[in-house]
Amino acid sequence: MSxxxxxxxxxxLALGAAVLGTGGGxxxxxxxxxxxxAIxxxxxxxxPLASLPDDAVVVNAAMMGAPTVMVEKLPNVDEVVAAIEALAAQLDRRPTHIACAEVGGVNSTIPVAAAAMLGLPLLDGDGxxxxxxxxxxxxxxLYGITASPLGIADDKGNTAVLSTVDNLWTERIARVAAVEMGCSVMISGFAMSGAQARESLVAGSLSLCVELGDAIERARSANVDPVAAVVDRLGGRELFAGKVVDVARATTTGFARGSARITGDAGALTLSFQNEHLVATLNDEVLVTTPDLIVVLEHDSGAPITTEGLRYGQRVRVVAAPADERWxxxxxxxxxxxxxxxYDCPPTRFDGSIQEVAA
Incomplete structure (x- = not known):
């Protein structure tokens, strides 16, 4: 049901998306x-994905670049529309639905703005x-769907469309363009049919964002633990609680890269990130790695903290949760x-077991 x-x-929606953003997005x-x-x-x-007709034309809309740049270089709706229009001109057909490339942070709300500006429905799902x-x-x-042609637009009015041999080359070339265009751009790509979208996307992700946001707000209103509400809804577990004592962060090659050290009763937890938290290590023991989710929440309020928002002295709790099984x-x-x-470590799932599939 829509x-x-x-x-x-x-x-x-934004609050829940920041949780699923795992520090990035x-x-x-x-x-x-x-x-x-825009609305x-x-x-x-x-x-819902299940209601998509086979012949639908689905495109995504997203920001590409370093999240740290957005503090000073705010996006606008014109960039979002320009990227989609550039893609549509290359496809020579109009999109019928907008999708989220990812469900974390700003990239769960930019597609909302795109759908509002273009008068199109938004899919309850993401990539x-x-x-x-x-x-x-x-x-x-993983399903052979290509990112290109990829529309790119910046805040100065520049637009471009990339046509590449595979999705890794799309990333490489678009990343260079993003750096030259100010380290953040709007993009639109992964044009697919309704049948392809139903098969390849994660269903119900926007609904999950709303549910997570509501769960945090209800817990706060009832004076119960909002972090526990997040853990329960995601089927995850709390890894660690403590104080941020060190953050090393730099914006390089279009990414926010670095690490954070958190100390608590159980020792010292190190989080390694590239936009998103990717590895959590406690006293030199790897607890969980990408692709599972590693989320940093403010200790009492349960507010998600992004990698660019981590600061010395913050009291935080770190939560792990399972990714879509296809990952x-x-x-x-x-x-x-x-x-x-x-990272020189095997994939480790959030429950502490070593992933059997070799990378």
């Missing part, structure tokens, strides 16, 4: 402002079930496992 996103429902507050501006007094229809730092790291890649396939681990990011 439902509608209004300006009033954006804050809850961009500032949810900025994305919420963009979506509310105004109207609404965006959200339709990851979380956030990842690189363009090719979506489940449609634990051989292809999924090769695409987004720890070895791809250069």
């Amino acid at each position: 439902w509608h996103i209004t300006a009033d429902s954006i804050p809850g 961009g500032d949810p507050y900025v994305g919420a402002l963009l979506a509310r501006q 105004g007094d109207g609404s965006v229809e959200v339709v 990851m079930g979380r956030a990842f730092p690189e363009l090719q790291m979506v489940l449609p890649t 634990h396939s051989e292809g999924g681990i090769a695409l987004a496992g720890p070895a791809y990011f250069g």
Whole structure:
């Protein structure tokens, strides 16, 4: 059954999306402002994947670049529309539905703005079930769906369309373009049919964002633990609680890269990130790695903290939760496992067991 996103429902959606963003995906507050501006007094229809006709034309809309840049370089709705229009001109057909490339942070609300501006329905689904730092790291890649042609637009009015041999090359070339265009751009790609979208996307992700946001707000109102509410809804577990004592972070090659050290009664937890948290290590023991979710929440309020928002002295709790099971396939681990990011450790699932599929 379809439902509608209004300006009033954006804050809850953005809050839940920041949880699933695993520290990345961009500032949810900025994305919420963009979506509310686009919606105004109207609404965006959200339709389930199961209702998509086979001949639908689905395209995604997203921000590409380093989340840290968005603090000073705010996106606008014109960039979002320009990227989609550039793609549509190359396809020579109009999109019928907008999809989220990822469900984390700003990239769960930018598609809301795109759908509102273009008067199109938005899919209740996304390409990851979380956030990842690189363009090719979506489940449609595992199904042979190509990212290109890819529309790109920046805040200066520049647009481009890439046509590449595979999704990794799309990432490489688009990343260089994004750096030259100010380290953040709007993109639109992964054009697919309704049948392809039903098979390859993660169903129900936007609904899950709203449910997570509502769960946190209800827990706060009832004076119960919001972190426990997140853990329960995601089927995860709390890994660690403590104080942030060190953050090393730099924006390089279009990514926010670094690590954070958190100390507590159980010792010291180190989080390694590239836009998103990718590896959690406690006292030199790897607890969990990508592709499972690693989420940092403020200790009492349960507010998700992005990698660019981590600061010395924050009291936090770190939660792990399972990714879509397809990420634990051989292809999924090769695409987004720890070895791809250069970490010398085996894929470790959130329950502490070693992933059997070799990267």
